[in-house]
Amino acid sequence: MTVNTLEKPGRRHGGWVIEDAQNEENPFAAMTARLDRAAAALDLDPGVLRMLRQPEKQVTVSIPVQIDNGEIEVFTGHRVLHNTARGPGKGGIRYDTDVTLDEVSALAAWMTWKCAVVDVPFGGAKGGVRCDPFKLSAGELERLTRRYTSAIIELLGPDSDVPAPDVNTNERTMAWIMDTYSMHVGHTVPAVVTGKPLALGGSLGRREATGRGCMVVTRQALEHLNLSVQGARVAVQGFGKVGSVAAQQLARAGCRIVAIGDRTGAIHNDRGIDVDAAAAWVRLNGTLEGFNKGDRISNEELLTLAVDVLVPAALENVITAKNAAHVRAKVICEGANGPTTAAADSILEERGIFVIPDIVANAGGVTVSYFEWVQNRSGYAWTERMVNDRLDEIMVRSFHDVLALSRGHQVSLRTAAYMLAVRRVAAVHELRGVYA
DSSP: OOGGGGTSSSEEETTEEEOOHHHHTOHHHHHHHHHHHHHHHHTOOHHHHHHHHSOSEEEEEEEEEEOTTSOEEEEEEEEEEEEOSSSSEEEEEEEETTOOHHHHHHHHHHHHHHHHHTTOSOEEEEEEEESOGGGSOHHHHHHHHHHHHHHTTTTOBTTTEEEEEOTTOOHHHHHHHHHHHHHHHTSOOGGGOSSOOGGGTOOTTTTTHHHHHHHHHHHHHHHHTTOOSTTOEEEEEOOSTTHHHHHHHHHHTTOEEEEEEETTEEEEOTTOOOHHHHHHHHHHHSSSTTOOSSEEEOHHHHHTSOOSEEEEOSOSOOBOTTTGGGOOOSEEEOOSSSOBOHHHHHHHHHTTOEEEOHHHHTTHHHHHHHHHHHHHHHTOOOOHHHHHHHHHHHHHHHHHHHHHHHHHHTOOHHHHHHHHHHHHHHHHHHHHOOOO
């Protein structure tokens, strides 16, 4: 898979040639397009670029599971290690009906760049199982998780590949993975996963880390643009682990949350939404459906509201060449991985919208995952204040590292973030050489 899928003859928009919607929304093609742009700006060695374009390992497994009625269903799972030159693979595991190998490969690559941007000693990995977790019982999910873990267990380990929660997985999922791995090796290994329950070696502040990181970089962006944080109007698409926390953190920082949405639709209230009440509703009911504290709108309408900050915190490819011209936010903070297609990048850039790219904006999660891994390896737990202070320091530093590179090279923040990440990973490859 290469960037060429975006360069065939077709419709042109802002310097990008879009062959069709399917190719535009191919996440691995989008990642590769951005990698190539950064590599060109860095004058990267072609051999190193060829290494960075390809995942180190792609594993696809069949997962037979006995469901509650006694029948056997077979699910498909993937685990991809994109690059481990800087350290163990790091990346979440998602359960979703739309999981594909291309998606998992792109997400693994994004993890490589994300870890490099915040300069933590991990490489990039990702996993996924194609299933509908909302139709599976707790017992079925446990059996699915344990069988998937055993199928990819040769990849896993504190020094090789360290999973974490992602879409539709959580602390309980990580507990099952940790236990399965520990049973195979014969002793308890907390550091094989992050995002675990506190009682199993999880870190204080981990659950809130991605959303908190979004808040920190959004504040930095608003201050850079001379926009007031107090009263800034914010719309958040996605009200799960990332979006709900980002909304709460931004509200506590003084922003006014005027719209929130999840898979059931969105709510708009220009006077402001009580996001703590919304989060409590979701904890009780599972979704925002029935939370009638504003006008019901679609998620597509949420994306085009006239706001100061838009936080797409759901899935990838929600801002595309079809709707980018209608986005009216001044700042986009990408809480999700890959919410903007490569074809939409130049449209947003031409319109002067300040985009905090995903590999910067949502790096708080992997940063505190690193903290959790360090605590597990050392056998010493940090206080929540220590976690949050160190997270804030890294997020602020990383934002300004990227901003400085962006201004120095006159490129977008996304290209600058890729340049910073690619330069760091390439430097390690050049130091290590190629084993023959």
